[in-house]
Amino acid sequence: MSLGADMYRQQILDHYKYPRNYGKLDDPTFTHTGENISCGDEYTFDVKLDEEKTTIIAIAFRGEGCAISKAAASMLSEVVIGKTIDEIYELDRDDILELLGVEVTPMRIKCAVLAEKIIQDGVRLYKAE
16 A cells, blocks of 8 residues: 555545534525435535625535545535535536545445535525526
8 A cells, every 4th residue: 555545545534533514504505415325325515605606605514424425525525615606517526536535446436426416416406496
């Protein structure tokens, strides 16, 4: 195992044990819940947009899942603050895998991208209102 891979594993464990932006937001612009039915991971994201309703200014999530899904949710919650909702649509699987920094097995891809899908689905539903 390389030193770099070990560093990323430690980072994943840190985000799993001490997730960033974990909890609830008061008065979110929208809230959306999603789950990975194949393994039981489930999270709810609260998103607050700026006055123009275009840019994420705060985010919080709650729920439970495996180390990969919770670490990805925590890392993503840090990255999306300051992004426009249009930029959220541009996120893809490779962005999440790059954040995690470790090779994710095909069986765990759904775990890794769950948070991304929940946020993107929440934005889609919000814009459809």
